[in-house]
Amino acid sequence: MxxxxxxxxxxxxxxxxxxxxxxxxxxxxxxxxxxxxxxxxxxxxxxxxxxxxxxxxxxxxxxxxxxxxxxxxxxxxxxxxxxxxxxxxxxxxxxxxxxxxxxxxxxxxxxxxxxxxxxxxxxxxxxxxxxxxxxxxxxxxxxxxxxxxxxxxxxxxxxxxxxxxxxxxxxxxxxxxxxxxxxxxxxxxxxxxxxxxxxxxxxxxxxxxxxxxxxxxxxxxxxxxxxxxxxxxxxxxxTWTFDTTVGGTDYASYLRMVAPADPQTACTADSDCSGGALCGLVQQGASLSRMCGSEIGWWSGDQVCGVDPTFGAPFNCGQAVPAANGAFGTVANLFGCVLDKTGKPAAQSCYTDGASDTCCGCPNWPYPTDDGKTCQAINSAWTTSVQPWVSFLKNACPTAYSYPYDDKTSxxxxxxxxxxxxxxxxxxxxxx
Missing domain, CATH: 2.60.110.10 (Thaumatin)
Incomplete structure (x- = not known):
């Protein structure tokens, strides 16, 4: 239960x-x-x-x-x-x-x-x-x-x-x-x-x-x-300044949260908008779409996948995680550090002594940890699919909690x- x-x-x-x-x-x-x-x-x-x-x-x-x-x-x-x-x-x-x-x-x-x-x-x-x-x-x-x-x-x-x-x-x-x-x-x-x-x-x-x-x-x-x-x-x-370039590509239209303009206008880039409006992601019910509007914040990959576990590129929430990297099932679960099992049990933290490479994480941030401990293992699937989007947050505020196992620096x-x-x-x- x-x-x-x-x-x-x-x-x-x-x-x-x-x-x-x-x-x-x-x-x-x-x-x-x-x-x-x-x-x-x-x-x-x-x-x-x-x-x-x-x-x-x-x-x-x-x-x-x-x-x-x-x-x-x-x-x-x-x-x-x-x-x-x-x-x-x-x-x-x-x-x-x-x-x-x-x-x-x-x-x-x-x-x-x-x-x-x-x-x-x-x-x-x-x-x-x-x-x-x-x-x-x-x-x-x-x-x-x-x-x-x-x-x-x-x-x-x-x-x-x-x-x-x-x-x-x-x-x-x-x-x-x-x-x-x-x-x-x-x-x-x-x-x-x-x-x-x-x-x-x-x-x-x-x-x-x-x-x-x-x-x-x-x-x-x-x-x-x-x-x-x-x-x-x-x-x-x-700095609370968010750099929207991830992996060499500018994903501002997927990361920016906007209040949609009236009338609502779909977009893929700022150039599709007029009157000073910017292109960003809007939630309407359980769906997400890009529209022109005014900037009111920034999305995280974890939140996008939480709203829509099937959301495609660039977050690829529904993409399968190889079994060799743990029983996460999908990238959405990997963002949340939970396993694809009944009740969504927690995955192992990569900071845990004796952790295996099926753990959740782990970034060796260029900042000190609270106890000096660094990653005990690293999950390559997490590094590839999740860490770039977590870094988008962490770079704006190194002391902020940016993913579920970010305790050591947060x-x-x-x-x-x-x-x-x-x-x-x-x-x-x-x-x-």
Whole structure:
């Protein structure tokens, strides 16, 4: 029997899910029907902004947001799952009940300062995460929603079906996500993730709250994934600039996400478009096609194959993977690091000691890993069919999670000196 949506959120948001679980969770989130958005050109500008912090109470953790983009951004939240809820059992403080499945999910609740809609260039907000008696204080992910109406709905990216996202439901990918689990007496885990594509540059970083626990020098300890500043001499900052040339060919029309123009016009290149429109990929239901429109983000090969497992060139999602390279079945499964078996079990990570060449991965990125370990094996089919598209993402942001087993260069931890973890965080849209 497969895992439910709540089960997947519970394990994945606590940093304990398998790649199969992560892939299925993202598939559930992305396989909702998007609306057809109105055109809006996505632009980024880095400006200096600092949140006006409220005073969070004892034991609470501050999570602040800063919008440095040239457009308004609405905060999206996908909370991890907790206990069952219903008429006779309400959710604990800091969680809300989704009555569709009677499950509690972490929420950020009402901001202590600001609101969910962040004004262009200067918008800020702060949330006070309630103290908890259990091991986990908060778990889930946050993202940015763009091109929304005045109420923060009907968005071009991060859309939730024309309404506020209910507890536990994420917005339609592609969206950039900051994923984090805040723990009461242990290290927090956090990352910036673009496995399923990109809609906004994002950075997550600790911003005080308490002195950090003393640890050996490690860029993945209390660092800032998604930030533009290098973490050391070899772990560079993110340019958030996407080079669409893969293998010597420009695939911009397949990688660019656009809001289609009105009237809709099919295209194969920018030269087919007029009025400043660009050629890119558009999702309509379960199908993908190239149309002229305004740029609103970038697709990943993993997300394209998740929407349409039969999508052809250049991703070749339905292409067979040789049995000698593992029981993946198709390239779509190879993107997700899952096997072509009942329940889509996880493939072996190529970072695992004793891994064979039927594992999933593995790129020896030109960046340090969190523990110094490099690939223990390499799957040639993955290197040929998947790595070029993963590199498209990773080159734009070396500290971002770019494929399901990218933990070694993407997972960050932080803990305060005191027995109770009290580190606060700031998430910035369009950092710089």
């Amino acid at each position: 497969g895992q439910t949506f709540g089960d997947l959120l519970r394990c994945c948001c606590c940093n304990s899910c398998t790649p199969a679980s992560r892939w299925r969770l993202k598939s559930l989130i992305r396989n909702t029907t998007p609306l057809t958005p109105t055109p809006l050109r996505l632009a980024f500008l880095s400006l200096t902004a600092s949140p006006t912090l409220a005073a969070c109470g004892p034991g609470e953790r501050s999570v602040s947001f800063v919008n440095q983009c040239v457009q308004q951004v609405w905060i999206g939240v996908t909370g991890g799952a907790g206990d069952a809820c219903g008429a006779k059992n309400s959710c604990p403080t800091g969680q809300a009940c989704n009555t569709n499945n009677n499950t509690c999910y972490y929420t950020l609740g009402t901001p202590a300062a600001g609101g969910y809609g962040l004004a262009a260039k200067t918008g800020t907000a702060e949330f006070c995460v309630p103290a908890q008696t259990g091991a986990t204080q908060w778990s889930g992910n946050v993202f940015g929603r763009t091109g929304c109406d005045a109420s923060g709905n009907n968005c071009q990216t991060g859309e939730c079906g024309g309404s506020p996202c209910p507890p536990g439901q994420g917005g339609n990918p592609p969206v950039t996500q900051a994923e984090f689990t805040l723990q009461t007496t242990a290290s927090d885990f956090y990352d910036v993730e673009i496995i399923n594509g990109f809609n906004l540059p994002m950075e997550m970083k600790p911003t005080g709250g308490a002195p950090y626990k003393s640890v050996p020098d490690n860029p993945y300890t209390c660092g800032n994934p998604g930030g533009v500043t290098p973490l050391n001499d070899t772990l560079t900052g993110c 997972t960050f931890t932080c803990q305060s000196q005191a027995a109770t973890n009290a580190v606060d965080y700031t998430i910035t849209y369009c950092p710089g």
